[in-house]
Amino acid sequence: MNLTEFSKSAGAAVGMNVDTITVRGGKALRGRIQMKGAKNLVTKAMVAALLGEGPSELRSVPEISDVRVVQGLLELHGVTVRREGDTLHLDPANVRTAHETSINAHAGSSRIPILFCGPLLHQLGEAFIPDLGGCHIGDRPIDFHLEVLRNFGAVVEKLPSGIRMTAPNGLHGAKIHLPYPSVGATEQVLLGAVRARGRTELTGAAVEPEILDLIAILQKMGAEIQVDTDRTIRIEGVDKLVGYSHTALFDRNETASWACAALATGGDVFLEGARQPEMTTFLNVFRKAGGAFDIQDDGIRFWHPGGDLKPVVVETDVHPGFMTDWQQPLVVALAKANGISIVHETVYEQRFGFTEALVEMGAYIQIHTDCLGSHACRFGQRNYEHSAVIAGPVELHGADITVPDLRGGFSHLVAALTATGTSRISNVGIIARGYERFVEKLETLGADFDVEG
Numbered sequence: 025m026n027l028t029e030f031s032k033s034a035g036a037a038v039g040m041n042v043d044t045i046t047v048r049g050g051k052a053l054r055g056r057i058q059m060k061g062a063k064n065l066v067t068k069a070m071v072a073a074l075l076g077e078g079p080s081e082l083r084s085v086p087e088i089s090d091v092r093v094v095q096g097l098l099e100l101h102g103v104t105v106r107r108e109g110d111t112l113h114l115d116p117a118n119v120r121t122a123h124e125t126s127i128n129a130h131a132g133s134s135r136i137p138i139l140f141c142g143p144l145l146h147q148l149g150e151a152f153i154p155d156l157g158g159c160h161i162g163d164r165p166i167d168f169h170l171e172v173l174r175n176f177g178a179v180v181e182k183l184p185s186g187i188r189m190t191a192p193n194g195l196h197g198a199k200i201h202l203p204y205p206s207v208g209a210t211e212q213v214l215l216g217a218v219r220a221r222g223r224t225e226l227t228g229a230a231v232e233p234e235i236l237d238l239i240a241i242l243q244k245m246g247a248e249i250q251v252d253t254d255r256t257i258r259i260e261g262v263d264k265l266v267g268y269s270h271t272a273l274f275d276r277n278e279t280a281s282w283a284c285a286a287l288a289t290g291g292d293v294f295l296e297g298a299r300q301p302e303m304t305t306f307l308n309v310f311r312k313a314g315g316a317f318d319i320q321d322d323g324i325r326f327w328h329p330g331g332d333l334k335p336v337v338v339e340t341d342v343h344p345g346f347m348t349d350w351q352q353p354l355v356v357a358l359a360k361a362n363g364i365s366i367v368h369e370t371v372y373e374q375r376f377g378f379t380e381a382l383v384e385m386g387a388y389i390q391i392h393t394d395c396l397g398s399h400a401c402r403f404g405q406r407n408y409e410h411s412a413v414i415a416g417p418v419e420l421h422g423a424d425i426t427v428p429d430l431r432g433g434f435s436h437l438v439a440a441l442t443a444t445g446t447s448r449i450s451n452v453g454i455i456a457r458g459y460e461r462f463v464e465k466l467e468t469l470g471a472d473f474d475v476e477g
């Protein structure tokens with residue numbers, strides 16, 4: 025599937041029949057929109073439902089295409105998934121092995137299938153996963169995942185069509201160390217260890233709020249998990265887990281994205297459902313860059329208080345650092361800030377591809393292979409273009425842009441909203457992978473745009 029076909033199918037999965045947006049820039053975004061459950065938690069919580077002996081209920085589930093992909097995969101494996109408003113009811117009573125060809129129909133559409141392995145090995149003794157998808161923002165290997173599964177006793181066989189796994193003797197607990205605190209690999213350990221025989225000790229774990237929320241869900245299901253202060257997670261395997269009932273943590277990435285859109289367009293938005301504790305690192309940077317915010321019980325108001333935006337120096341990092349998914353829309357606001365900003369990307373080696381379109385629109389951005397931050401990262405000596413210098417202020421002008429990936433795509437949308445003149449953005453279906461009803465939200469916030477089929 026090429027990028028345009030992928031974009032169309034991602035959009036269609038959530039009922040979007042448009043794939044191109046024409047934006048007339050220059051209007052400040054103003055209004056109130058709702059943040060729902062985090063894409064990067066909800067999709068994993070759906071997989072966790074496979075482990076329960078009874079049905080699970082997940083609330084605040086956004087209508088995004090990544091949720092549809094996981095729903096499709098669960099259904100192929102016999103799980104009944106029913107949506108009622110924002111709530112998903114997931115019943116794993118009839119879990120069964122799916123045909124490789126039907127699983128392969130989902131090849132390339134998401135990275136979540138790798139997380140099916142542990143639960144399927146527990147339930148069925150075997151698992152098959154297709155080629156993985158997700159955004160093209162670096163190599164995105166799965167070596168940590170496969171190592172974790174092998175540690176648990178899985179036999180891994182790589183085939184031309186995907187990866188097949190079996191667990192002839194069931195899965196057992198293990199001592200595992202992650203060379204880098206990978207979010208997905210930590211989730212792989214959690215989903216595999218909770219029902220493995222014996223104890224698992226994971227060192228070097230990621231502790232993102234979405235992971236802690238997944239742990240909360242697994243605890244509701246009957247799992248025994250302890251998180252220590254030094255990134256160590258200890259899990260005591262249990263024989264049986266039950267279904268859960270849970271309201272998903274709000275989406276921190278969606279929140280940061282719309283907040284930056286308000287800042288870059290000189291606007292004022294209230295993001296219902298956003299909470300302060302999981303956003304403190306972002307809020308610090310937002311304020312340093314010249315933005316204002318007000319924390320309320322039911323959400324956070326973000327606005328541009330007037331005056332110049334200020335340059336900032338930011339390094340992306342694992343939690344509690346500044347998230348890698350926050351830098352793309354921020355870079356657009358920084359292009360309008362008065363001075364030189366630096367963004368050092370330390371999570372993915374290749375996450376500045378989206379800046380090419382911004383440069384075409386008039387931004388002054390240079391990408392460097394050096395670590396332009398306070399510490400050298402894994403990518404420093406390896407010739408990866410992972411530091412950006414952004415000089416502002418510049419006035420962006422409209423352009424024809426093709427969305428390259430989810431977060432980059434949203435930043436292009438923000439750039440078009442701030443630009444003078446008209447921009448035509450194609451492949452916007454990719455944005456529907458992680459932003460619920462973003463076209464309606466743009467309308468609610470007063471953006472000036474037309475959609476094309």
Ligand code: EPU
Pocket residue numbers: 063064065135136159162163164165166167168169170204205206207208209230277347348349371372373430431458
């Ligand atoms: N890595 C490996 N080997 C592995 C796994 C990861 O080398 O087996 C490396 C990656 O290449 C990367 C680093 O470890 O350089 C971190 O990757 P991680 O595993 O933490 O990322 P992920 O689990 O694949 C999730 C989110 C990403 C988010 C990152 C970091 C989901 C579905 N995806 O990815 O979200 O950027 O954590 O917080 O949860 C997005 O939402 O647009 C997105 C890309």
